[in-house]
Amino acid sequence: MGLNLLPDGLDFVLEAPCASWRETMSVRQRTSIPILLDELVQTDDDLMTAIAQDACDGVGLKISKQGGLTPSCRQRAIAQAAGLITSIQDTVGSEIAFAAVLHMAQSTPRNMLRCALDTRSMVEKPIAEFDAPVRKGGATSPNLPGLGVEPDMAKLGEPVAHYGRGV
Ligand SMILES: [Mg+2]
Numbered sequence: 001m002g003l004n005l006l007p008d009g010l011d012f013v014l015e016a017p018c019a020s021w022r023e024t025m026s027v028r029q030r031t032s033i034p035i036l037l038d039e040l041v042q043t044d045d046d047l048m049t050a051i052a053q054d055a056c057d058g059v060g061l062k063i064s065k066q067g068g069l070t071p072s073c074r075q076r077a078i079a080q081a082a083g084l085i086t087s088i089q090d091t092v093g094s095e096i097a098f099a100a101v102l103h104m105a106q107s108t109p110r111n112m113l114r115c116a117l118d119t120r121s122m123v124e125k126p127i128a129e130f131d132a133p134v135r136k137g138g139a140t141s142p143n144l145p146g147l148g149v150e151p152d153m154a155k156l157g158e159p160v161a162h163y164g165r166g167v
Pocket residue numbers: 015016038039060
């Protein structure tokens with residue numbers, strides 16, 4: 001395998017090197033280069049399978065991919081218990097999605113946080129104010145209630161659904 005021809009000491013990981021579990025496990029057995037899984041891990045069960053099979057050194061948690069903030073936080077706890085490193089991301093997203101990513105990243109123990117993805121750079125038009133500029137490669141969420149965002153309701157338009165009391 002070509003990976004084994006690389007010199008020792010290179011600082012990189014293989015993120016989602018294969019589309020299937022079978023191929024991933026094959027690569028895992030053939031290299032000592034750290035592997036991070038991404039799309040193969042969507043559910044709690046996927047993550048527990050990865051841990052049980054020692055399939056990876058870390059996992060990319062994308063809040064939408066994992067099913068929202070609650071399962072993402074649960075999976076982060078599972079990953080932490082197994083000693084996996086995590087990237088906190090989303091598949092794509094606005095300022096609102098990034099606010100969730102940043103809050104989750106800030107509450108992740110630093111020794112298990114690989115990176116947080118600024119999804120704001122993936123969309124063209126802002127839909128909310130979120131005062132968390134990137135400085136020196138990092139950002140800090142504002143100390144405000146909730147996600148700390150101010151949505152632009154005119155850009156969001158009419159709600160497609162209502163939830164909660166009094167609606
Ligand atoms: Mg990825």
